[in-house]
Amino acid sequence: MSMAEFRFDRLFIGGEWVAPIDGGLRDSIDPATGQPWTQVAFGGVRDVDRAVAAARAAFEGPWRKMAPWERAGLLRKFAELYATQVEALAQVESRDNGRAIRESRGDIGLHPQYWHWFASLADKADGRTIPMDDSVHAFTSRLPVGVVGTITPWNVPLMAATWKLGPALAAGCTVVLKPAEQTPASSLALAHLFEQAGFPPGVVNVVPGDGPVAGARLVAHPDVDKIAFTGEGATAKTILKTGADTLKRFSFELGGKAPHIIFADADIENAVNAATGSAWALCGQSCALGSRVLVERPVYDRVVEAFRRNAGRVRVGNQMDPATHMGPQAHAEQLAKTLSYVDIGRDEGAELVAGGGRIDREGFAGGYFVEPTVFAGVAPQMRIAQEEIFGPVAAIIPFDGEDEAVAIANGTPYGLAAGLWTGDVGRAHRVANRIEAGMVWVNTYRYIRWSTPYGGVKTSGWGRENGVEALDSYLETRTTVIST
Numbered sequence: 001m002s003m004a005e006f007r008f009d010r011l012f013i014g015g016e017w018v019a020p021i022d023g024g025l026r027d028s029i030d031p032a033t034g035q036p037w038t039q040v041a042f043g044g045v046r047d048v049d050r051a052v053a054a055a056r057a058a059f060e061g062p063w064r065k066m067a068p069w070e071r072a073g074l075l076r077k078f079a080e081l082y083a084t085q086v087e088a089l090a091q092v093e094s095r096d097n098g099r100a101i102r103e104s105r106g107d108i109g110l111h112p113q114y115w116h117w118f119a120s121l122a123d124k125a126d127g128r129t130i131p132m133d134d135s136v137h138a139f140t141s142r143l144p145v146g147v148v149g150t151i152t153p154w155n156v157p158l159m160a161a162t163w164k165l166g167p168a169l170a171a172g173c174t175v176v177l178k179p180a181e182q183t184p185a186s187s188l189a190l191a192h193l194f195e196q197a198g199f200p201p202g203v204v205n206v207v208p209g210d211g212p213v214a215g216a217r218l219v220a221h222p223d224v225d226k227i228a229f230t231g232e233g234a235t236a237k238t239i240l241k242t243g244a245d246t247l248k249r250f251s252f253e254l255g256g257k258a259p260h261i262i263f264a265d266a267d268i269e270n271a272v273n274a275a276t277g278s279a280w281a282l283c284g285q286s287c288a289l290g291s292r293v294l295v296e297r298p299v300y301d302r303v304v305e306a307f308r309r310n311a312g313r314v315r316v317g318n319q320m321d322p323a324t325h326m327g328p329q330a331h332a333e334q335l336a337k338t339l340s341y342v343d344i345g346r347d348e349g350a351e352l353v354a355g356g357g358r359i360d361r362e363g364f365a366g367g368y369f370v371e372p373t374v375f376a377g378v379a380p381q382m383r384i385a386q387e388e389i390f391g392p393v394a395a396i397i398p399f400d401g402e403d404e405a406v407a408i409a410n411g412t413p414y415g416l417a418a419g420l421w422t423g424d425v426g427r428a429h430r431v432a433n434r435i436e437a438g439m440v441w442v443n444t445y446r447y448i449r450w451s452t453p454y455g456g457v458k459t460s461g462w463g464r465e466n467g468v469e470a471l472d473s474y475l476e477t478r479t480t481v482i483s484t
């Protein structure tokens with residue numbers, strides 16, 4: 001398929017492409033121009049209800065009857081199909097969310113491996129036997145949670161969908177996927193691949209819609225057994241309240257304010273290139289980016305200078321141009337938010353050493369472009385060092401010694417990820433051990449694979465995606481005790 005063959009003007013429910021009952025068509029905006037590039041079907045409450053009914057019927061019917069090895073085979077077939085569609089999917093996603101096409105190709109190009117990994121887990125949900133006494137035999141079985149509502153953000157729609165749908169389907173669950181309202185198109189493209197791969201109708205349903213309407217209905221629905229959510233902490237709190245009456249299961253992948261901790265004994269060029277790369281990847285719109293840069297004082301000036309230099313080398317441009325490093329912000333509200341934090345940083349007395357402005361010269365007009373931005377001399381309690389900006393704004397903070405580095409690193413409510421740069425293996429272990437984060441990378445950054453668990457502590461989330469842990473989160477354990 002090519003991008004032109006995907007249709008976005010219908011919902012995908014029960015294996016059919018249907019018009020919304022409650023919603024309608026909505027423009028999807030190209031953030032490079034601020035203009036619509038396609039129209040997408042948006043569903044409402046009754047559309048979500050239809051999708052949940054289809055998912056329930058599939059769960060009780062063909063999907064449950066399928067042997068795990070058959071589900072694995074279907075997932076493998078899907079992985080192979082996905083591999084043939086990487087370019088088309090990358091085109092859709094970049095157009096919709098502004099991510100530089102070279103990044104989308106790289107990221108989405110890895111997804112088939114994720115699907116193969118999840119396929120390989122489908123027949124691994126085994127239980128155990130438990131010693132009791134001679135006349136009693138006990139064992140556990142692990143069963144799919146049921147119907148899963150997956151709610152995804154706008155920064156990485158296909159990645160978030162892959163990380164949720166892969167293990168959910170491997171576990172034997174069925175799914176209703178509600179993508180973010182700003183970037184719904186690639187999730188509908190994904191639905192085409194499920195259709196083409198021959199998944200039974202209703203196993204996967206895709207309903208774009210507004211969070212407080214379609215999303216809230218999915219969360220409140222009594223026949224949805226679990227919500228797998230990626231997005232902001234504030235939304236997660238609302239979701240918990242909305243879903244409380246049903247006591248369904250929740251997993252949350254939330255925000256971050258990850259520190260890079262650069263010690264003076266590190267390979268500084270390596271550290272700075274990784275830190276700047278991660279500050280501006282996805283135009284700064286990723287939960288695990290190292291937006292706080294903690295630098296030991298002896299190398300502080302050198303690191304600040306290298307950040308300024310690297311900021312000047314970033315090629316900002318239209319996301320569909322393969323030469324572009326950094327596209328526009330994904331939508332107008334995010335642009336406004338990023339620029340507001342530049343003002344906040346200035347007002348707080350941080351030193352702006354690079355960027356800080358919107359780019360709207362010829363060729364950029366109407367788009368949501370900002371310059372890669374660097375603040376130095378940042379104090380740990382400043383808002384630009386505490387709050388998730390989700391834009392290409394790095395905050396450089398000096399420190400002296402391990403204890404201060406750890407205190408600053410742990411001194412936010414977040415705990416998603418951290419990067420540690422040092423040439424001393426003892427220090428690497430010592431400091432990594434004290435960091436409050438779901439992931440710590442040492443002398444590398446954002447090295448993420450299907451087999452490594454991903455997720456946050458503190459306010460950065462509940463649960464883990466990827467790894468064998470991902471499968472666990474879509475399973476319930478039943479204990480059977482038999483007296484002989």
Ligand code: NAD
Nearest residue numbers: 152153154179180211212215216231232235253254255287
């Ligand atoms: P968001 O919370 O605004 O929206 C996420 C999803 O929630 C969207 O689909 C939205 O429609 C839906 N939603 C909104 N209100 C809802 C409601 N009342 N009920 C149900 N659903 C509702 O987040 P966003 O702005 O799209 O994404 C950015 C956030 O996501 C950042 O905080 C980022 O750090 C986080 N994120 C985390 C990870 C991770 O793996 N930890 C990955 C990507 C993004």
